[in-house]
Amino acid sequence: MSPDVSQEATTTMPFHRLGLVGTGAMGRGIAQLAAQAGLEVVLHDAREGAVQEAREFIEGLWQRGVDKHRLSESRAEELRASLKEAERLEALADCDVVVEAIVEKLEAKQELFTRLEAILSDDAVLGTNTSSLSVTSIAAACRLPQRVIGLHFFNPVPLMKIVEVIPGLRTAPEVVDRVDALGQAMGHFTARTTDTPGFLVNHAGRAYGTEALKILGEGVTDHATIDRLLVDQGGFRMGPFSLLDLTGLDVSHAVMESIYHQYYEEPRFRPSPITRQRLNAGLLGRKSGEGFYRYVDGQAQIPDEPAAPKVAPTPVWISGEDPHACHALATVVEAAGWRLEAGELPSDQALCLLTPYGEDTTDCALRQRLDPARCVAIDMLAGLDRRRSLMTAPVTRVDYRDAAWALLGQDGTPVSSINDSNGFVLQRVVACIVNVGADIAQQGVADPETLDRAVELGLGYPRGPLAMGDHYGSRRILTILDNLFTASRDPRYRPSPWLRRRAALGLPLTTTELN
Template structure:
């Protein structure tokens, strides 16, 4: 081993050739990595400290490959070839001739550092040591090794064969050739591979902070019930799962510690601030679907449902729409005309008109004060997002029950459900999406990843309807900036301070995907 070259510069070119890869840890993640590597033509050695665990994992993988072939997702030949590339080994010393070792053991810093110290004494000097950590520092894992430059992150997502994204992570001492090698290996395994700096959460877990934490903030403020927030974000913004459905699915014993960890690792950055409710729920054992109760209750695995509130029969005699936001006025008027409403087209509303404002980062109360409107007969309507599947109406503390009923009845008159919420700066969807766009902008600002890679990683890793930077472009960077500025001004909370990346591109009229030389 002493005569082996320690030069790592040739690594990227070797990624497409004959390789021997080891996976240490044969749990769900380790087995998934082994499966995709074997299918990519890589010889895979699987090791686990538990007696017999690696052999059992290889057996299960063989059954999985056979099942995929039976379903027509693989040819029988491909399944057999992949199975032939999988071997279980009992001792770490059996990994001495590997080109790359991927660690997929328990998420514990001391355990990972001890494993890498032992591996370093066994493998070749040009063997890449990769960690599949999702929350620990790659730099800290490599610290104290004789050759920390060959250690990098190689973060897959569960389930590995289906989640087609992997983050290759540069520690502070990582040789760039090592990360290039892992990027090429990830692509060879059929995944989109993106490069990230070693920061808490890397790209995906970092970018995902805005969705759940802002929804929890809305719930804490009493803006709407959890199931209403879920419906609004699914039906108007296009998320596959509402934030509370997602928290129930991932389980609070997993997601709450991640929220706290990233918040503290960033030295209490307000953008990542958790809410006390999830800690209370965790203490009570209300962790989500697997416990039968989280935000929702579950019976036989089925999530409880909530009826839509019945639409009132009331209708306004006529409707006046604020022109403070011209695009919002245009969208609201088009919707109201389609519903057969009689429009009051005066510069000021008549005494019997229902007044509709279309807040852009504002709340209904502020709109009433700034525009001199009667708050008793004024409601807000969200037209920034899709109104075809659901409409969102906001009332101020002074909105009369009659005005609320008239607005609800009119906007539901074609059978489309209506969510009536309490007053909120930015309503619901704009607050959540602006927070997501802002965090992604800050990831770009900090050079954690390239703008296009941020969008690719988030779309594949989190399943959002759009990459966050492209979503910001779609809404308009200036629009997102205005929402955040109004939120910050009204709350005084630095959580909403706009990223310089977002502010500068909004001011210059540039795409949020525009990088700098």
């Protein structure tokens, strides 16, 4: 997809001349958007030839816009003229805002801003595109920390229509407002967030990969099945292991460890030893030709799914604990032409279908005084429309598992079979995403509307964390977490106060405090 190079500013521009230090992939994208928003952009890079490479890249995009009749030649000429080169930092003296996109090291950014303060006027704004460093810490080295602010774009900048606006503890309110207006004028959604580890998007994204890794580490199922379940059942654009391979473990694992330690070993963000070991082995992902998947000519080699077994129909009994789930499963049984038992207890031959939330098959079967050898649990969180997930106890007989598999796949819907786990795959991952999002709202990192929109744009989730909780039902999410916590005693599953209160009151998770 090509960026819309014909974009015009739609918000009043609070700045006139933007300096850009660092012209790599992020810097180029920022420069392109700033020019298209009507700013004069002055580019500087310590590496010789880097600015010229950036200009050629950006101007090439604009020329393609002309070739495709999305941009006039006169407009392209105006844009090209707005890009200036600064061989030395001193040439940025007339800029009223300077954004750095240099190496992600605190000392390097502090040194750059100290040098810029000696060059710029006192009312010029200093913006950092840091993705993980504290804005407050960067500003601490400055004479005027009130003019330092985080302006975190996402790669590729022109296509990822979001920028995090992150004031440090001493950033002046008027600077926040001006930079927010700058981001909007550049055509992006501006997500105001606090200066906390991971800011907003990386903070909210902690649950997806880490919980998937924990499921893998517990031997519940393989990575390809986890990816299939979360894409097909959950509607996520990409499975967590495909995403880790795309990003690269050299990047992803470092972020996992950084946020975990910055939050003083908060269990919700605990990394997995799996990624550390694979990182040490050089299995980085696409960039190394092998990660969780192996890549041939850039294409992931995804293992084939096992075919659904063919078995003779058997009587089926469905637990009535969840009436809606019971009805949906009964419809599948009747459509397949299998005999459905209607009694309160199953016969001695019946396949028993259970519909737990946050429980494993073992506990659910024993609690209902059923024979675990004939019990199979079905994940009903997302319904039965796309992919279906069945889960067996350690003692479930193979013939009963195969019967459940054949039944669920009778109409051609794909089926995944997993080992016993409190909460299946989708339930665990979704509950953790919602819980982390609820804690972000509880901490005031961002308001609920900003949180959900930022996650949709920055992470590509089908819904933001709070909207996701409302979609699946906050009480059901709370049940999953409570059962996970009870079974594991792992504090990573302790429910957020934001979630618990709103579930108890029957309020949407997006409901803010009234006072």
